[in-house]
Amino acid sequence: RIAARSRDPLVYGLAVGACRRHVRAPAPACQMIGAEQWSRIDPHNALPWLQRAAEARARGDGAAEAEAMFRASIATTSDSHWGAVPSLVAQALPADMPLVARTVAIAEAWLLQSAAAPLDLYRATPYCGADAVRDANRRQVCEALAHVLVDRGRTAIDHATGRRLGELAGWPAAQVEALRVEHLALLDAAGRHVGAPGLSCSGVERSIRWARMTAAYGEAGAARELLSTLGPAETGARRIAAGDAPAAR
Numbered sequence: 001r002i003a004a005r006s007r008d009p010l011v012y013g014l015a016v017g018a019c020r021r022h023v024r025a026p027a028p029a030c031q032m033i034g035a036e037q038w039s040r041i042d043p044h045n046a047l048p049w050l051q052r053a054a055e056a057r058a059r060g061d062g063a064a065e066a067e068a069m070f071r072a073s074i075a076t077t078s079d080s081h082w083g084a085v086p087s088l089v090a091q092a093l094p095a096d097m098p099l100v101a102r103t104v105a106i107a108e109a110w111l112l113q114s115a116a117a118p119l120d121l122y123r124a125t126p127y128c129g130a131d132a133v134r135d136a137n138r139r140q141v142c143e144a145l146a147h148v149l150v151d152r153g154r155t156a157i158d159h160a161t162g163r164r165l166g167e168l169a170g171w172p173a174a175q176v177e178a179l180r181v182e183h184l185a186l187l188d189a190a191g192r193h194v195g196a197p198g199l200s201c202s203g204v205e206r207s208i209r210w211a212r213m214t215a216a217y218g219e220a221g222a223a224r225e226l227l228s229t230l231g232p233a234e235t236g237a238r239r240i241a242a243g244d245a246p247a248a249r
Contacts, residue, residue, distance in 0.1 A: 004032040009042040010081045016051070017080070017116035039071070046075035046148050053127060066141075069127050073144035078153040083214030083222070085113035090208040099201055106207050128165050143169035150179060154218025159183050183220060190223035 003015030016038055019030035035051035042048055049072035056064035086109035093102055126132075128142035142165050149162025159179070167176045194210045213222035 001029045004029055007041050009045065009079075010084055012038055012041050013045075013047070013079075013081055014085070014116045016048075021115050039068075042079075043071075044076045046072040046078040046145065046153075047080060049075065057126065065127060066138075069145065070141055073141045073148060075148050076152060078149050078155075078158045079218075080117055080155060081215065082113065082117075082155045082219065083211045085109050085116065086208070086211035087215040090211060099204065102204050106204060106211070110207075110211075128168050130168055133169050139169050143171075146171070154221070156183065156187060156219050158218075159220065186220055186223045186227070190226050193226065 003012045006012060012033070015030075015033050016035065019026050019033050035048050035055055039048035039052055049068045053065045053068035053072065056062075056068055086106055089105060089109035093105060097105070128138070128145070133139040133142055146162045146166035146169055149158045150166065151162075153159055153162060160183075163171075163176050163179050167173075190210075194206050210222065210226070213225055216222070217225055
């Protein structure tokens with residue numbers, strides 16, 4: 001209901017995701033939420049255009065799909081506002097809230113964030129399939145979109161999808177593999193720090209810090225920012241982030 005009368009990209013994007021999670025029994029307000037309005041509110045974000053492309057494909061409108069994919073390929077970001085929900089929840093928690101309640105609140109906020117993820121990016125790949133990119137114009141659009149997702153995307157899903165689109169568009173295998181290893185190593189090293197076992201105040205604070213940094217910089221950016229602040233004890237994590245084999249699963 002808030003999104004239906006809002007022009008805030010965060011609010012609207014979360015509403016789109018929440019409505020998609022309940023397609024069988026959507027809330028009445030979801031009838032006022034859609035990709036077309038989302039793309040007006042957030043025109044430089046690839047995600048609403050990819051949503052419009054998926055919807056056009058579903059109804060067999062090839063021209064509308066192609067236009068939406070082109071708009072996605074010239075976007076300046078791919079931003080699902082990942083981490084925003086737990087970051088906002090953390091701001092609202094009372095300072096004297098008990099540790100267990102604080103832990104549960106942040107965990108629930110991450111679950112809610114997952115539930116409101118606006119788009120499965122792999123739905124963009126049919127347009128850029130191996131046969132489709134034999135067309136030079138389509139291959140150009142798909143390669144540009146791959147760069148948007150890899151270079152300006154803010155989540156691991158962005159990065160993985162971008163690598164796949166780049167591979168289909170003809171990127172060298174060595175380039176694709178190097179990107180995969182670098183990204184996984186970076187997130188793995190950060191995850192080892194953020195996800196340290198045990199219930200503790202410091203553990204909750206690490207989770208909150210990760211949420212805030214992810215909301216501000218995206219997953220890969222947050223990992224780089226986090227690792228840049230770690231002390232000498234985290235030398236191993238820094239080495240993993242540089243691309244050592246153990247993290248390249």
